[in-house]
Amino acid sequence: MKRILFILLVALGTLLPCLAGAATSAPVDEDERRLWLQAREEEQRIDSSKAVYHSQEMERYLEKVIRNLVPADQLASMPIRVTIIRDRSCNAFMFPNGRAYIHTGMLAVMENEAQLATILAHESIHALNHHMVKEVRDIKGKTAMTAFLGAISGSLLTPFGQLGALAAVKGHSRELEGEADQEGFRLLTKAGYDPAEAPKVFEVLRREAQAEGSKEPYFFASHPRLQERIDNMKGLLSGIPNGQLTGKTNAELYLQTFGTLILDSAEMDLRAGRAERARDCVSRYLKARGDHPRAYLLLGESYRQDGKKPDPVKAREYYQKAAQLDSGYAEAHRLLGLVAYKQRDLEQARNSLGRYLELAPSAPDRGYIEQMLIDLQQRRP
Amino acid sequence: MKRLLPVVVMTLLLAGCATWVKTEGRLTSAGQQFTVDPPQGWMRRNSDSLFVITRDGFPLQTILISRMKISEEKQFRHTTKRVTAGMLPNEIAEVIIDDFQSDPDRPVDAVEENVPADVGGKKGSLVRLAYTTKTGLKFRCQIYACLCGGWLYRVSYLAPARYYFDKDLPTVQNMMKTFVINAT
Numbered sequence: 001m002k003r004i005l006f007i008l009l010v011a012l013g014t015l016l017p018c019l020a021g022a023a024t025s026a027p028v029d030e031d032e033r034r035l036w037l038q039a040r041e042e043e044q045r046i047d048s049s050k051a052v053y054h055s056q057e058m059e060r061y062l063e064k065v066i067r068n069l070v071p072a073d074q075l076a077s078m079p080i081r082v083t084i085i086r087d088r089s090c091n092a093f094m095f096p097n098g099r100a101y102i103h104t105g106m107l108a109v110m111e112n113e114a115q116l117a118t119i120l121a122h123e124s125i126h127a128l129n130h131h132m133v134k135e136v137r138d139i140k141g142k143t144a145m146t147a148f149l150g151a152i153s154g155s156l157l158t159p160f161g162q163l164g165a166l167a168a169v170k171g172h173s174r175e176l177e178g179e180a181d182q183e184g185f186r187l188l189t190k191a192g193y194d195p196a197e198a199p200k201v202f203e204v205l206r207r208e209a210q211a212e213g214s215k216e217p218y219f220f221a222s223h224p225r226l227q228e229r230i231d232n233m234k235g236l237l238s239g240i241p242n243g244q245l246t247g248k249t250n251a252e253l254y255l256q257t258f259g260t261l262i263l264d265s266a267e268m269d270l271r272a273g274r275a276e277r278a279r280d281c282v283s284r285y286l287k288a289r290g291d292h293p294r295a296y297l298l299l300g301e302s303y304r305q306d307g308k309k310p311d312p313v314k315a316r317e318y319y320q321k322a323a324q325l326d327s328g329y330a331e332a333h334r335l336l337g338l339v340a341y342k343q344r345d346l347e348q349a350r351n352s353l354g355r356y357l358e359l360a361p362s363a364p365d366r367g368y369i370e371q372m373l374i375d376l377q378q379r380r381p
Numbered sequence: 382m383k384r385l386l387p388v389v390v391m392t393l394l395l396a397g398c399a400t401w402v403k404t405e406g407r408l409t410s411a412g413q414q415f416t417v418d419p420p421q422g423w424m425r426r427n428s429d430s431l432f433v434i435t436r437d438g439f440p441l442q443t444i445l446i447s448r449m450k451i452s453e454e455k456q457f458r459h460t461t462k463r464v465t466a467g468m469l470p471n472e473i474a475e476v477i478i479d480d481f482q483s484d485p486d487r488p489v490d491a492v493e494e495n496v497p498a499d500v501g502g503k504k505g506s507l508v509r510l511a512y513t514t515k516t517g518l519k520f521r522c523q524i525y526a527c528l529c530g531g532w533l534y535r536v537s538y539l540a541p542a543r544y545y546f547d548k549d550l551p552t553v554q555n556m557m558k559t560f561v562i563n564a565t
Contacts, residue, residue, distance in 0.1 A: 272459065272462075368471040
C-alpha cells in the first residue's frame with residue numbers, strides 16, 4: 001500500500017507542474033486578478049444555468065476558428081474559449097480571462113465563417129489586449145474599481161452578470177473598440193478570411209438592432225456605435241489593394257455546422273413574434289442543406305404566425321411538404337389540421353388532427369384536439 | 382404576467398386611491414364586467430384594469446384578474462405576437478406560452494398543462510407553467526384565459542413552486558368556479 005501511495009505521489013508531483021504549465025494564462029496585476037475572480041464567478045453562474053446551448057460539434061468549430069485567428073503563442077498566454085448561449089438576441093461578449101460567450105441569435109444571422117471570424121477576432125483582441133482592466137482604470141481610477149463594479153451592477157444588471165453587462169451592453173470605449181476593430185481586422189486577413197465580409201457583419205447587426213428597437217442587451221448597444229464599426233471596417237477595407245480583396249468565407253461549412261442552431265433560433269424568433277427573421281434563417285438553411293421536414297414546418301409557421309401579414313395558404317403548403325417528407329411528423333399533422341380547421345376544410349382537418357393524435361397519443365394539447373374532433377364530427381353531413 | 386408583477390406592485394403602492402381591503406362576499410366589477418367570489422378573508426387591491434388578491438403577500442401567492450383590449454398596440458411584454466379576434470383557445474394559449482418563453486431572465490422550466498377550460502362561461506384555456514426567477518427561485522403559474530367581445534380576460538395565479546403553489550391551488554380552482562364574465 002505504501003508503495004502504491006509513493007507511486008501516486010510521484011505521479012502527482014510529475015503531473016501537477018504540467019497541468020499548471022498548460023494553463024499559463026495569468027492576470028497581469030492585482031486589478032486584473034480581481035476582475036478574473038469576478039469573471040470566474042460569473043462564468044460558473046452562466047455555465048450552470050440552462051442558458052448554455054450544448055453542441056460539441058459547434059464548440060469544436062468555434063475553437064477551430066479561434067485557432068485560425070489567434071497565433072498559438074498568444075493563445076498559450078490567453079486561452080480563448082467560446083461558449084454558446086441560448087438567446088435570440090444578437091450578442092457576443094468576452095470576459096477578461098478569455099472566456100467568450102456568443103448568442104444563438106448572433107450565430108443564426110451570420111452568413112458564413114468569415115463573418116463569425118470577424119466577431120471572434122474583435123472579441124479576442126479585447127481579451128488579448130486586456131481592454132476590460134484598462135477601461136475600468138480609465139473610467140474610475142485604480143482605487144475606485146470596486147466601487148465602479150458595484151455601481152454598474154445596479155444599473156446594468158443583465159443575465160450575464162456585472163462583467164457581462166460591462167462587455168456586452170455597455171461595450172468598451174471608442175478608442176478600445178477602434179483598436180479591437182483594427183487589430184481584429186488584421187487577425188482576420190492574416191488567417192485568410194475574405195475581408196469584404198467584415199463590414200457586412202455590422203450591416204447585418206444594424207438591421208437587427210433597428211428591427212429590435214435596440215431594447216435588449218445588444219452587441220455594441222446602440223446604432224451610433226454600430227455605425228462607427230461599419231465606418232472603421234470600410235476604412236480598413238479601403239486600405240487593401242483591389243487584387244488582394246479575396247479570401248475564404250466557408251459559407252457551406254458554416255451552414256452545415258450551425259444548421260440545427262439556425263432552426264432552433266428560428267423557433268425562438270417565432271415565439272418572440274419575429275416571423276420575418278425566422279423565415280430568413282429557415283430559408284438560408286433550406287438553401288444550404290436542402291429539404292428538411294422541420295425546416296418546412298418552421299417556414300410554414302413563419303407564414304401562419306406573421307403578425308403583419310399572416311398567410312395560412314402558404315403555411316399549409318409548407319406543413320404539407322413537412323408531412324410528405326416525414327409522414328410520422330406529428331407536429332406537421334397538427335398544424336395542417338389546425339389550419340384546415342380554420343379554413344373549414346373539414347375532411348382535411350379530421351384526417352390531420354386524427355393522425356396527429358395517433359402519432360402523439362399523449363400530446364399535451366390533446367384536450368383541444370379532441371374538442372375540435374368532436375366539433376368536426378358534429379358538422380359531418 | 383410574471384414580469385407584470387413588480388409593475389403591478391409599484392402601481393398599486395403609488396396609487397393613492399387604491400387601498401387594501403379584506404375580501405368579503407362576491408366581487409363585482411362593473412368596469413371589467415365580471416363577477417367572482419374571491420377567497421374569503423384574503424386582501425384585495427385593484428386599479429381600473431387589474432385586480433390583485435393575496436393572503437400572505439405578493440411573493441407568496443398572488444391572483445391577478447385582468448382584461449385587455451385586443452386592439453392594444455403592445456399586448457405582451459416579451460413577444461410581439463398578438464391575440465386577435467377569432468383565435469381558437471389553443472392559439473391564445475400558444476401566445477401566452479410564447480410570451481413566457483421569450484423572457485430570457487426567467488426561463489420556463491416546463492409547460493405542465495395546456496388544456497381547454499371554461500373561463501367565466503366562455504371557451505378558454507388553462508395553462509400551467511414552471512419557471513425560475515433571476516435569483517433562482519422556482520415559481521409556478523396557472524393562467525386561465527379567454528376572448529370575449531374584443532377583450533382578452535386573464536386570471537393568473539402565481540406562487541413559489543415549493544409548498545405555496547399547491548397549498549392555495551384548490552382555493553383558486555374553487556374561485557374559478559364562481560368566475561363569470563358578464564360581457565358578451
